[in-house]
Every structure is written in C-alpha cells, then in structure tokens.
Amino acid sequence: MYSDKVMENFKNPKNTGEIPDADGVGTVGNPVCGDMMTIFIKVKDNRIEDIKFKTFGCGAAIATSSMTTQMAKGKTLEEALKISRKDVASELNGLPPVKMHCSNLAADALHAAIQDYLKKQQTKNEVKK
Amino acid sequence: MSAQKLINLDYAAGKPVDPRVKEVMLPYLEKSFGNPSSLHHLGQEAKTAISQARKQVAELINAEKPENIIFTSGATESNNLAIKGLVNRYKDQGTKILTSKVEHMSIVNPIKYLTTKGFESILIPVDKYGVLDLKALDKEVDEKTVLVTITYANSELGTIEPIKEISRIVHEKNKILHVDATAAAGQVPIDVQDLGIDALTISSNDMYGPKGVGALYVREGLRIEPLLHGGGQEKGLRSGTENIPGIVGFGKAAEISKQEMQTNIIKLTKLRDRLIEGLVNSLPYTYLNGHPTNRLPDNVSVRYSFVEGESILLSLDVDGVLVSSGSACASKTLEPSHVLLATGLKHEEAHGSIMFTLSRESCTEDIEYVIGLMPNIINRLRDMSPLTPKELKK
Numbered sequence: 001m002y003s004d005k006v007m008e009n010f011k012n013p014k015n016t017g018e019i020p021d022a023d024g025v026g027t028v029g030n031p032v033c034g035d036m037m038t039i040f041i042k043v044k045d046n047r048i049e050d051i052k053f054k055t056f057g058c059g060a061a062i063a064t065s066s067m068t069t070q071m072a073k074g075k076t077l078e079e080a081l082k083i084s085r086k087d088v089a090s091e092l093n094g095l096p097p098v099k100m101h102c103s104n105l106a107a108d109a110l111h112a113a114i115q116d117y118l119k120k121q122q123t124k125n126e127v128k129k
Numbered sequence: 130m131s132a133q134k135l136i137n138l139d140y141a142a143g144k145p146v147d148p149r150v151k152e153v154m155l156p157y158l159e160k161s162f163g164n165p166s167s168l169h170h171l172g173q174e175a176k177t178a179i180s181q182a183r184k185q186v187a188e189l190i191n192a193e194k195p196e197n198i199i200f201t202s203g204a205t206e207s208n209n210l211a212i213k214g215l216v217n218r219y220k221d222q223g224t225k226i227l228t229s230k231v232e233h234m235s236i237v238n239p240i241k242y243l244t245t246k247g248f249e250s251i252l253i254p255v256d257k258y259g260v261l262d263l264k265a266l267d268k269e270v271d272e273k274t275v276l277v278t279i280t281y282a283n284s285e286l287g288t289i290e291p292i293k294e295i296s297r298i299v300h301e302k303n304k305i306l307h308v309d310a311t312a313a314a315g316q317v318p319i320d321v322q323d324l325g326i327d328a329l330t331i332s333s334n335d336m337y338g339p340k341g342v343g344a345l346y347v348r349e350g351l352r353i354e355p356l357l358h359g360g361g362q363e364k365g366l367r368s369g370t371e372n373i374p375g376i377v378g379f380g381k382a383a384e385i386s387k388q389e390m391q392t393n394i395i396k397l398t399k400l401r402d403r404l405i406e407g408l409v410n411s412l413p414y415t416y417l418n419g420h421p422t423n424r425l426p427d428n429v430s431v432r433y434s435f436v437e438g439e440s441i442l443l444s445l446d447v448d449g450v451l452v453s454s455g456s457a458c459a460s461k462t463l464e465p466s467h468v469l470l471a472t473g474l475k476h477e478e479a480h481g482s483i484m485f486t487l488s489r490e491s492c493t494e495d496i497e498y499v500i501g502l503m504p505n506i507i508n509r510l511r512d513m514s515p516l517t518p519k520e521l522k523k
Binding site: 002009010011013016028032033034035036037038054055056057058059062078109 | 415435436437439440443447465469475476477480504515516
C-alpha cells in the first residue's frame with residue numbers, strides 16, 4: 001500500500017518532539033477523524049532554523065509530518081509557505097488516494113505555524129510602535 | 130534480519146486450508162471432475178460427493194436433515210440469500226427487519242438495499258460489551274416484523290450473543306430468526322435445533338476449508354426465494370453448477386472442526402486469555418474490546434489510548450506480526466468501525482483498536498513474543514502523539 005519512502009519515514013521519522021520556546025505553533029486535524037498534528041518552528045533571520053512535530057494518526061500522517069519538517073528546515077518563510085500537500089506526497093513517492101485528503105495534513109500544519117509566527121511578530125511590532 | 134519469523138495473528142481475514150481438507154479435494158480437481166447433473170457415472174460420483182459434504186455440514190450444526198443445507202459461494206451470499214430470500218417470501222407477514230448494531234457489512238448492506246424496496250430496518254442497540262439489548266429486541270418484535278437477523282458472534286469484538294434468549298423472544302411472537310455464524314461455526318458448538326435457529330450462515334474458510342464456498346441452513350418447513358435462477362441446482366434455491374472441490378473440502382473441514390472442537394477450544398481459550406492479560410497489564414490506558422469471558426476462543430480485540438490503530442498495525446508488520454485494525458485508516462470509508470462505535474466508544478477510542486485472531490497453529494511462543502513487542506511500539510507512538518498526557522512521557 002505504501003511506498004518504501006513512506007515506510008522509511010514512518011519507521012524512522014525525523015524531527016519528532018516539541019520546541020518548548022517555539023516562535024510559531026500550528027495544529028491541524030482532530031482526534032475524532034483519526035489524524036491530528038502539531039508543528040513547532042523556531043525562526044531566525046526569516047528562516048526556519050528548527051522544526052519539530054507531534055502527530056497522532058496513521059502511517060501516512062506520521063510519514064508526511066516527518067517529510068514536511070525535513071522539506072521546511074532551513075527554508076525562508078516564503079519558500080516554506082509554498083510547500084504544498086502535493087509536494088509532500090510527491091517527495092514521498094506518492095500516497096494511496098484515500099490518504100491524500102485525510103492524512104496529508106502536515107503542510108497545513110506548517111503553514112499554520114508560520115502564520116502563528118507572523119501574527120506574533122505583527123503584535124510585537126505594534127507594541128513597539 | 131532476513132530470517133525474521135512471520136507471526137500471523139490475523140486469521141479472521143483468511144485461514145489456510147487444512148492439509149487433510151486439501152487431500153480430499155484433489156481428486157475432484159483432477160480425475161473426478163463430473164457435473165452432478167449428468168446421469169453417467171462421472172456425474173454421479175460428484176453427486177455422491179456433494180451428498181456426503183451436505184451430511185458433514187449438517188452434522189456440525191445438528192440440522193434436522195442434510196437437505197436443510199444449501200451450498201453457496203460463501204458467507205456474503207448466504208447472508209444475502211437469507212435476508213432477501215426470506216423477506217421476499219414472507220413479505221405479506223410484515224415489512225420490518227430487525228438487526229443489531231454490530232453486524233457484518235454483508236448483513237448491513239442487503240438490509241440497507243431492502244429499505245429502498247419498501248422494507249423498514251430497525252437497529253437494536255448493544256451494551257458496552259456488544260451484547261444485544263434483549264429488552265429493546267422484545268419491544269421491537271411485533272406483528273409487522275418479517276425477519277430478525279443477529280450475528281452469533283461478531284468477529285471484531287469476539288462477543289458471543291445470547292442466541293437462545295433471542296430465539297425465545299423472536300419465536301414467542303412467531304417470527305423468523307436468521308443467525309450469521311460466519312465467525313463462530315466450527316469454533317464453538319452450535320445446535321440449530323436446540324437454540325431454535327430458523328436460518329444459519331456458515332463459512333468454509335473460517336473453519337479451514339477453501340475460500341469461495343459457504344452454506345445456508347434453512348429449517349425444515351421454512352420457505353425461501355432464490356437469488357440465482359437457472360438450472361435449478363440445490364433444490365432450485367441456488368442455481369449454477371456446484372463447486373464440487375470446494376463443497377467436498379468444506380464438508381471435510383466441518384467434520385474435522387466437529388471432531389477437534391473441544392481440544393481447540395481449550396487450547397485457544399488459554400492462549401487468548403494469556404494474550405489479553407499480557408497486553409492489558411503491560412501498558413496503562415489499554416483496554417479489552419468485547420466481553421471478557423463470553424467471547425470467541427480465537428479473538429482478542431484491544432484498544433490503546435492516544436495512538437491510532439493503523440500505525441500500530443504497520444509497526445507490528447515491520448516486526449513480522451500480522452494483525453488488523455478497527456481504525457478509519459484501515460477501511461475504505463474513513464470512519465472507524467461501526468461495530469466498535471456501537472459499544473459506546475468515542476471515535477478517537479475506536480481509532481486505537483487492533484484485533485488479533487488466533488488459529489489452530491498459534492502457540493505460546495508467538496503470544497509471548499507479541500506481548501513483549503507491544504510496549505516499545507506503543508510507547509514510541511505515544512511519545513510522538515500530541516494527545517498523550519504528560520505523566521506518560523519519559
């Protein structure tokens with residue numbers, strides 16, 4: 001059912017865990033649906049310096065989380081915002097069709113984490129003014 | 130690493146054919162390939178073989194006569210034949226079909242189909258173990274009821290239903306009871322006359338016979354309409370040239386199951402209870418699904434909080450252990466199993482369920498290996514999960 005690359009990322013996922021003093025946090029999904037993930041980012045000079053994830057879900061949910069964090073690490077925020085669900089799936093050599101919608105949420109969690117960071121920055125700037 | 134042992138604990142999905150069964154089938158694939166409808170000796174050989182198998186299957190469930198057994202292509206066809214065949218024959222008696230909330234899709238979907246043809250379906254609830262609510266059943270069986278169909282034991286929960294009491298309630302009101310015994314027949318004793326069952330679904334592969342063959346028992350005097358019309362085989366109730374090798378194998382499988390039933394019940398119950406105890410006691414937030422004692426000897430269904438069943442299944446697969454899962458991801462519908470939800474589990478609880486089904490081949494070493502494997506798998510997934518409470522983290 002799954003490609004070797006999905007299984008590799010499921011068995012040995014990269015960037016698992018939390019960043020306690022994260023600059024941005026994004027959570028998507030819902031345990032009721034069987035998939036939920038949180039992505040933590042640390043930003044320096046407009047680049048994602050560190051990134052970690054926590055995921056509850058199936059093999060595809062864990063593998064896409066691992067892949068998304070690897071793709072985003074070191075990228076500028078603009079570049080990271082361009083990473084789509086489709087990009088993540090292709091990087092994993094494809095996902096079963098039924099998993100494309102339900103479990104391929106990590107890119108959304110990444111975008112949510114970046115938006116969270118940008119929002120916090122805006123608030124900070126407004127306070128400075 | 131290459132010599133990794135494969136431990137199959139997913140026997141509900143498919144069983145190997147018993148070598149003794151294979152042996153009796155072979156002549157009917159090679160030399161004795163006659164059509165039982167032919168009058169010459171080759172045809173009559175096949176006819177005799179079917180009669181023998183019919184007798185063997187009838188004896189397994191203590192049917193009144195071998196003629197009460199109709200051979201089909203398997204449990205799905207038997208369930209369809211029972212439901213559609215009985216309600217169409219007796220529709221003048223009523224249009225209400227009663228069933229439980231823990232039925233297999235081959236019961237659920239034929240009934241759903243019939244609701245588009247003027248029938249009404251009522252789903253009787255179950256308790257937290259999956260045991261049918263007898264009071265609710267008693268209330269619902271009325272003069273408009275045409276058929277009651279209840280599983281003997283659901284393969285996802287393992288829980289055995291109180292068929293004798295169900296039968297009493299149904300027959301007090303002179304209604305018809307069909308029982309789907311796919312997971313139970315051959316494993317636990319079933320006496321259709323003693324229990325008062327009007328129609329019973331039986332599967333061959335579930336008792337180590339070949340796939341693609343099953344049977345429907347129909348009580349003496351009960352009428353049923355066929356699904357397949359044609360050459361009039363099986364007393365006109367199931368046209369189509371008979372699957373002779375399959376039927377012969379099924380007969381032998383039934384005979385062996387009957388002979389060795391008590392031995393297997395003792396052996397499997399011991400393994401089952403050790404697996405349940407080992408799994409539930411080795412990790413917190415681990416629960417048994419289904420009834421603790423009144424369950425099929427081969428079935429262990431457990432759920433782990435904060436993790437998802439498919440990732441448990443995949444992790445076990447990596448270590449050479451085959452199981453199945455009750456999670457959404459294992460299904461085509463993206464919904465967790467309706468059977469697990471019917472026992473009152475929340476979606477997120479049902480998602481963390483996995484099911485182990487044993488076989489006659491299962492042994493203590495396999496069970497101990499799996500019990501030993503589980504903590505690492507679950508702890509790894511729980512460490513990764515955002516739902517895991519802080520107290521469980523390292």
